[in-house]
Amino acid sequence: MFKKKSLFVGLSILLVLCLAVSVSAKEPKYGGTLVWRVGAETASMDPHVANTLGSTQLLSRIYSTLLRYDESANVVPYIAESWKVSEDGLTYTFKLRNDVYFHNGRKLTSADIKYNIERMIDPATGSPRASRFNLVNKIETPDEYTVVFTLKDPFAPFLGNFADPNAMIIPREIVEDESIKKKAVGTGPFMIKEMVPGDYVLLEKNPKYFVKGLPYLDQLKLKLITENSAIAASMRSKAVDFTVVWGAMYKFFDKMKNIRMQDVPVFAWAMLEFNSSKPPFDNAKLRLALAYAIDRQEIIDAVMLGNAKVTAPVPEGMKGYSADWKTLAGYQVDLEKAKALLKEAGYPDGLKFELKTSTAYAPYVPTAQVIQSNLKKIGVEAEIIPLEWGAYIKDITNFDTWVACFHSFPSYTADPDAYLYRWFHSKGAWNIGFSDPVVDELLDLGRRLTDVSSRQMVYRRAQVRLAQLAPAVYTWRTRVSYAMQPYVNGVTLTPPTIYFDGAWLDK
Amino acid sequence: MASEGNTTDDTRRKNNKKILLRRILRQKSGLLGALLILLFLTTAAFPGLFSNYDPLEMNKKHRLEAPSAQFWFGTDEFGRDIFSRVIFGSRISLFISFFTVVLANIGGIIMGVLGGYFGGMRDNVIMRMMDVLFSFPFILLAILIIAITGPGVFNVIISLAVAYLPYSARIARGAVLAVKESQYVEAAKASGASDLRVIGKYIMPNITAPIVVYVTMSFAFALLSEAGLQFLGLGARPPIPSWGLMLNETRGIIEFAPWTGIFPGLAIALAVIGFNLFGDGLRDLLDPKMKQ
Structure with missing residues (x-):
C-alpha cells in the first residue's frame, strides 16, 4: 500500500x-x-x-x-x-x-x-x-x-x-x-553536483562510469515543473529538453511544432479500490454492482481528454494479457444489471460512502467526480474526500480510515506478478483488505511456474476471478x-x- | 465690495455644486455596487430562475464547448453548463461570506467595544490577544486553522471569521475610544446609568456608521479570501459548484478553453467590486466629515 x-x-x-x-x-x-x-x-x-x-x-x-x-x-x-x-x-x-x-x-x-x-x-x-x-x-x-x-x-x-x-x-x-x-x-553514469529543493537537481558526468565511452552528456539537470501550462511554455522556449507527456497535457503538445514526440506503452493503472475487509465493501456483489455502473470511457474522454485507454487487470503488452478482457464481469456499462446486483447485495435503495482521493495529481479529483456522477444513476452516493498527499497516504494505509479510494500507480516490471501479488494476494505487501483463497493459489502458482503458456493461463484465470470479485475497478491507462x-x-x-x-x- | 462678495458667493456656490456633483457621482458608483449585490443576491436566492441546466449534470455530448446560444458561458470538460455553475456558485460564495462577516463582526465588535469601554487591564488582555492573531498574515492564519480542523464549508467560515476577528475588534475599539470621552457619555454615567445601558443606549448608536461601512467592505474581503481557500481545495467538496473551485479546476485547460476560467473569475471580480463600490458609497453618505 x-x-x-x-x-x-x-x-x-x-x-x-x-x-x-x-x-x-x-x-x-x-x-x-x-x-x-x-x-x-x-x-x-x-x-x-x-x-x-x-x-x-x-x-x-x-x-x-x-x-x-x-x-x-x-x-x-x-x-x-x-x-x-x-x-x-x-x-x-x-x-x-x-x-x-x-x-x-x-x-x-x-x-x-x-x-x-x-x-x-x-x-x-x-x-x-x-x-x-x-x-x-x-x-x-x-x-x-x-x-x-x-x-x-x-x-x-x-x-x-x-x-x-x-x-x-x-x-x-x-x-x-x-x-x-x-x-x-553509486556506480551509475551521473553524480550529484547541486541540489536546490523545490527547483532542480544538477548531475554531472561520472568519468569512471563502467560502460566505456558513456555518458556523452557533461551534465543532466532534473528540473521540477508541475503545472501543465508551465511545462508547455518551457518546452516551447527550449528551457526544457525532455519531458514526459500524458493525460490532458496532450492538448498542449499536439499543437507544438519542432518537438519530437514518442509514444510509449505503459503498464500503469488507475483504480477505484474498495476496502474489502469491512462493510459495506466486504460484499462482493456490491462491489461488482458498482463496477457495472462506472462508465470508463466517459472518464477517459472527460478527464484525460481522450488520451487514455480502458485497461484490464493485466494490460496489453504484459505477460498474461488476454485479448478478451472486455467480456470480463463489470467491464461493460449495464445499469440494469448493476441495480439487480445492488438488490441482491442487500442495498435496494443504494447507499452512501466516502470516496477518498488526493489532490496531488491532477486527474484524481475529476475522475472521482465522474465516478460520483455515474454511481448516482444507480442510487449510490459517493462523497468525494479530496486530501493532500500525506494525509491521503496516512488514511489509506489504515484499514479503519477508508472504505473506497482512487489513485493510479505504475508497474516497475513487465511481469503481472509484481503488482497483482502485492495488491490482491492476502499476503501482498500492499494488500487492500482483499483475501480470496482461489486468487491466492493462482498467484502463488504464477510465481512458481516458469512455462510461458501455463503462466498465461494462470494469470488469465486470476483476472477472471478478480473481475468477478471486483476488489478494485480498473479505469484508465493513460497514453x-x-x-x-x-x-x-x-x-x-x-x-x-x-x-x-x-x-x-x-x- | 459688493462685487467682491458676489464673487465669493459664486465660487462658494460653484464649489458646493462641484461637491454635490462629486457626491452624486460617488453615489452613482455606490448605486452600481448595490445593483451588483442585488443581482448576486437574486441569483443566490433563486438560481433555478436563471439556469436551464443542472449544474451537476454531466453531459457526454457537450464537452468543452465554447460559449454559444445554448450554453451561454460554454461547458467544462465534463459537459456541465458553466453558466448554471456560476449562478449556483454564487450561493456558496455568498453563504460563506455572509456567515464569515456575521461571526467575525459579532465577535470582533463585542471584544472591541468591551476593551475600548472598560480600558485598562481588560483592554490590554483583549487587544494583546488580537495582536497575536494580527501577527499572522491573514490568509496563512486561515489556512493554518483549516489545517487543524480539516477542509469543509463550515471550517472555512470558522477559519476566516477567526482570522478576521482582530480587524473588526480594532475598528470597534477605535470608534468606542472616540465616543467614550463625549459629554453625553459622561452625563449618562454621572446620572447613574449602568455600563450595559451606557454601551447599548449611548455608545452603540454613535459608532454604527463606521461599523456599517466597515462590515460592508469586509464582505468584499471575505468573498475574495473565500474564493482563495476554495481555489486551494480547502472549502466545498466537488461537485458542488463554487467559483474558487471552478478556477482551480480550469488550471490545466484554460489555455485552450479560456471560458472555463473567465466566467467564474469574472463573477468573483464583479461581486467584490459590487461590495467595494457599495461600501464606498455608504461611507460617503454616512461620514459626517464628507458632508461639507
Whole structure:
C-alpha cells in the first residue's frame, strides 16, 4: 500500500517501449547539459527505502542495477555481465564485471551484491522491495565476481526484479556512516553536483562510469515543473529538453511544432479500490454492482481528454494479457444489471460512502467526480474526500480510515506478478483488505511456474476471478509519450525507466 | 465690495455644486455596487430562475464547448453548463461570506467595544490577544486553522471569521475610544446609568456608521479570501459548484478553453467590486466629515 506513492505523473517514466532514437548514422557528440522536466522530487535518498517516482527518477541516474531492461523489455547485462539459471529454476549464478567502481573510488565486488539484497530483505530496512527477494534462501559469493542465489521455490519473475530500476546497488560504507540519508554514492553514469529543493537537481558526468565511452552528456539537470501550462511554455522556449507527456497535457503538445514526440506503452493503472475487509465493501456483489455502473470511457474522454485507454487487470503488452478482457464481469456499462446486483447485495435503495482521493495529481479529483456522477444513476452516493498527499497516504494505509479510494500507480516490471501479488494476494505487501483463497493459489502458482503458456493461463484465470470479485475497478491507462527537442538523441526508453547514459545533444 | 462678495458667493456656490456633483457621482458608483449585490443576491436566492441546466449534470455530448446560444458561458470538460455553475456558485460564495462577516463582526465588535469601554487591564488582555492573531498574515492564519480542523464549508467560515476577528475588534475599539470621552457619555454615567445601558443606549448608536461601512467592505474581503481557500481545495467538496473551485479546476485547460476560467473569475471580480463600490458609497453618505 505504502508504495503507491510512485504515481502517475510519473508513470510515464516507467514503462516504455523503446525508441531507437538515433536511427540515423550520426556520430554521438560529447558534452552539453540536458534539462529533463520532472514532476516530483525525491522523498528519500536511500534507494532501498525510497518509494516514490521522484526518488526513482533521481536515484537511478546515480546508482546502477545488476541487470537492466532493453528497449523491448528484455533483461540485459549491466553490472552483471552474464548469468545462468539452473534447470530446476532454483539457482541463479551471476558473473559480475570487474571494472565497476563506486563514486568514492572503491571497487564493487560480489560481497556488495550479497549485502544489498540482504539489506532489502531485512525487515528492519523496511524496503518495499522485500517481497521481490524474500524467496531467496541463501546468497553465496564463491569469488569476488560471482554471486549465487539459491531460492526456496522457483520464482519466475526473479530475474526481472534485478533489472527493476529500484533494485539499486549501494556501497555498504554509506549505510554504516549514515551518510546515505544525505548523499548518493553509486556506480551509475551521473553524480550529484547541486541540489536546490523545490527547483532542480544538477548531475554531472561520472568519468569512471563502467560502460566505456558513456555518458556523452557533461551534465543532466532534473528540473521540477508541475503545472501543465508551465511545462508547455518551457518546452516551447527550449528551457526544457525532455519531458514526459500524458493525460490532458496532450492538448498542449499536439499543437507544438519542432518537438519530437514518442509514444510509449505503459503498464500503469488507475483504480477505484474498495476496502474489502469491512462493510459495506466486504460484499462482493456490491462491489461488482458498482463496477457495472462506472462508465470508463466517459472518464477517459472527460478527464484525460481522450488520451487514455480502458485497461484490464493485466494490460496489453504484459505477460498474461488476454485479448478478451472486455467480456470480463463489470467491464461493460449495464445499469440494469448493476441495480439487480445492488438488490441482491442487500442495498435496494443504494447507499452512501466516502470516496477518498488526493489532490496531488491532477486527474484524481475529476475522475472521482465522474465516478460520483455515474454511481448516482444507480442510487449510490459517493462523497468525494479530496486530501493532500500525506494525509491521503496516512488514511489509506489504515484499514479503519477508508472504505473506497482512487489513485493510479505504475508497474516497475513487465511481469503481472509484481503488482497483482502485492495488491490482491492476502499476503501482498500492499494488500487492500482483499483475501480470496482461489486468487491466492493462482498467484502463488504464477510465481512458481516458469512455462510461458501455463503462466498465461494462470494469470488469465486470476483476472477472471478478480473481475468477478471486483476488489478494485480498473479505469484508465493513460497514453504516455516522451516529448523532446529535435536535438536530443540516444535516450534509452525502456518499460520501467529511462536511461540517460547514451543520451547526446546534436547542437 | 459688493462685487467682491458676489464673487465669493459664486465660487462658494460653484464649489458646493462641484461637491454635490462629486457626491452624486460617488453615489452613482455606490448605486452600481448595490445593483451588483442585488443581482448576486437574486441569483443566490433563486438560481433555478436563471439556469436551464443542472449544474451537476454531466453531459457526454457537450464537452468543452465554447460559449454559444445554448450554453451561454460554454461547458467544462465534463459537459456541465458553466453558466448554471456560476449562478449556483454564487450561493456558496455568498453563504460563506455572509456567515464569515456575521461571526467575525459579532465577535470582533463585542471584544472591541468591551476593551475600548472598560480600558485598562481588560483592554490590554483583549487587544494583546488580537495582536497575536494580527501577527499572522491573514490568509496563512486561515489556512493554518483549516489545517487543524480539516477542509469543509463550515471550517472555512470558522477559519476566516477567526482570522478576521482582530480587524473588526480594532475598528470597534477605535470608534468606542472616540465616543467614550463625549459629554453625553459622561452625563449618562454621572446620572447613574449602568455600563450595559451606557454601551447599548449611548455608545452603540454613535459608532454604527463606521461599523456599517466597515462590515460592508469586509464582505468584499471575505468573498475574495473565500474564493482563495476554495481555489486551494480547502472549502466545498466537488461537485458542488463554487467559483474558487471552478478556477482551480480550469488550471490545466484554460489555455485552450479560456471560458472555463473567465466566467467564474469574472463573477468573483464583479461581486467584490459590487461590495467595494457599495461600501464606498455608504461611507460617503454616512461620514459626517464628507458632508461639507
